[in-house]
Amino acid sequence: MIVVNAFVILLLYSFVNDGAAKRAPVVIVPGDMASPIDCKVTDQENCEKRTGWFRLWLRVEDVLRGRFSCISSNLRTLFNTKTNTSHSPHGVQTRVAGWGNTSVVEYLDPSHLAKLFHIGSDAAAMVQALVSWGYERDVSIRGAPYDFRYAMASQPEWIAKLRILIEDTWRLNNKTKVAIISHSMGGLFATWFLNQQSTSWKDKFVHCFVPLSTPWGGSIGSLWGITSGYNLGIPIIKSKDLRESQRTTETNYMMIPDPRFYGTNVTFIETLKQNFSLHPKDIESFFYTSGNDIGEKIYKKVSVENELPSPGIMMRHPMVKTYCFYGTGLSTAAKLIYERGFPDSQPKKVVYSDGDGTISRESLSGCRFWQKSININNDQRQKTENLGIHGVSHSGIFADSVFLNSLEDILLVRN
Template sequence: MKFQFGVWLFLCISSRFNVSSGSEAGAAPHGFAPVIIVPGDGASPIDAKIKAKSNCDSRKEWFRMWLNVEDIMLGRFPCTAKNMMLNFNLTTNTSHVQPGVETQIPGWGTAHTVEYVDDHAFARIFHIAFDAAYLVQAMVSWGYTRDVSIRGAPYDFRFAMASQPEWCVRFKLLVEDTYVANNNRKVSIISHSMGGFFATWFLNRQSQVWKDKFIHSFIALSTPWGGSNKALQSITSGYNFNVPLVNVRDCKMIQRTFESNYLMMPNYLFHKPNHIFIKTPKYNFSLNPEDLDLYFEASNNKVGKLIYEKIMRENRLKRTKGGMLFEHPRVKTYCFYGVGLPTPGLFYYPKNFPDQQPVIQKVSGDFTLVHESLRGCKIWEEDFVKNNASDEKLFTEVHELPGVSHIGIFGDPRTQEKIKLILSDL
């Protein structure tokens, strides 16, 4: 890992402290819509407090459980993994946090919470664990104000939408509060990655009257409309984000319990018929309904099948036109994503499936999501064009950006400039 020794030395001699983002007073700049950012998978911080005496962690006060790079560098990730795991109750069909572990999502409504996932000073210095920082910094240069006209809506990324209904309630109030705080200007929702699922799911559950009053636009960055192959790798054999200090078996242990990984399983309808996602000497898995049961059985993940079925049922996710899990949110929608970068496409397990890491075949995408998944909202754009743009609420505009990565989209000058134009269209 680049700068690993220097970072380790820095950690040994430094203490954890927060660096203030600075919260200026004032509404969005004249002629611009205020913004709420909905982060992606793994991009919301999780604080924890340990209550159980037998737990491997003895910290009784609130501490940063995710993301805590210091704990990772000091070899504490196995304990973090145990604390972050969810328990699936086979009787009630519900997921719960570990007994003796209390969690909370800090930073509601603030910009800081979506800029950096870890608030340690070195995370900023070395740009480790940053998320929307580049975009927020650009918006501040346009005249935006943190915590007033740029706000964040973090969530517990381990759970799917229906499992945290309080998020939707709070998000609706946050939209309305931001609208009032910015002189009754409509609010633009900017989502990244899985945050696009949360934003679309929310919008589809609001009345058109409410959306017409409060929502300016929906800007979806790098959304896995057709699922994530890396989520599939996570629940199959584990994925450690290529961090050598993190044991992939610890990752697999917790990743199989996260509802969100099943929410983002690849959607076979976005690919050519009989497209193969996983290949072994004995099986080829295309994840269509006929072999989905076999996949969960062969990968020794029968509980995972129950979690997957629960997610599809409780979130009322149905395959619509082209395989999309969501209807159009009926607000002006803009989709941005990168293409042309080597991205995991097929996982080959020559032996010991699913207990070894696969040989990965790369295809075009944004380093994280394949092109077929990212381009999902083109279905909405094509429908809008076919209908001669007769329904303004179905407006959709898609921007493919060659060479832009999944997280790099926040700092891409083309994306920033286009977002600036969208937000100024009042």
């Protein structure tokens, strides 16, 4: 009898705890080039002959058919020096597809070809884990894609839409606070968004912020892209086909490495005639020497409009509980060495350092600055955890067991 009573008490205790603890619904903010972009072409001289709206970024089938040069041409933006704004080429309209849907952050291209080449399915493993915990696609898992070509200040409509999406997700899930999970550059966008919201709004609607693999201190990949073109490690994409669009992309200039993380004297690019560090004079000379005058103008624009140090991207703490995860222990590009043909050829040699294979450890661990601030202010809204996981890659973080086990606990909302 005593054993039965103990069992009943334990069972009742479980029911009480289950009732007191529920999981926060999730809004996912994807990384750089991880949002789908549709396109409509009205210029008859355009290389693209399809009519109506079609998927510009990304259909792996188009890349395999040798159409990437045309894709890149229509993906590029033009910079108007008079208005200080970026825009699509004449006769090209674009829009971000799938707002609020889980599918667009789960699979950028849902085709079998994309899955075969493991392209654009980074978040799928995490979404599948969330579903196994009882989450529902498009209800308690929502996607917040954005136009990755433009910096945050250039697309205020995204800020307004994300606020509405979070409030809608809160209502759909019995007024449960929402967890914002971001990947890579999405962490910068999500931080920018949170810093635009009032404390009372965040206290009501946001459970926590979980940035994954975020380039807080910039990325050598951005410099690589605007110098000679960077194919993101995707072998079926030619780097030279990407450079034109990468040189006109605001976010690449936003992610030029931050000297506060590395120092102003560290050399990032070596050439036969000149080396380039993060010293302001070197940055200016880099744009000139690489034949990228418009790049310097875009760089100055995004630095001013997005309240970024010059150069740099570390932002104010978002004033919600923040859990930062990133990979370490993998060879990551740290310096590009060019010989003949700079800047049109690819680097002859790449010097590597520690990181997640894409972003350096110095940049990924930026949340350490936020950790220091809570020790000073003792404000629980500034609670920050900063966890590097050895051997985990930039996108592999989504499937990592250490991260997923931690996330399952982080998402619990205890009354």
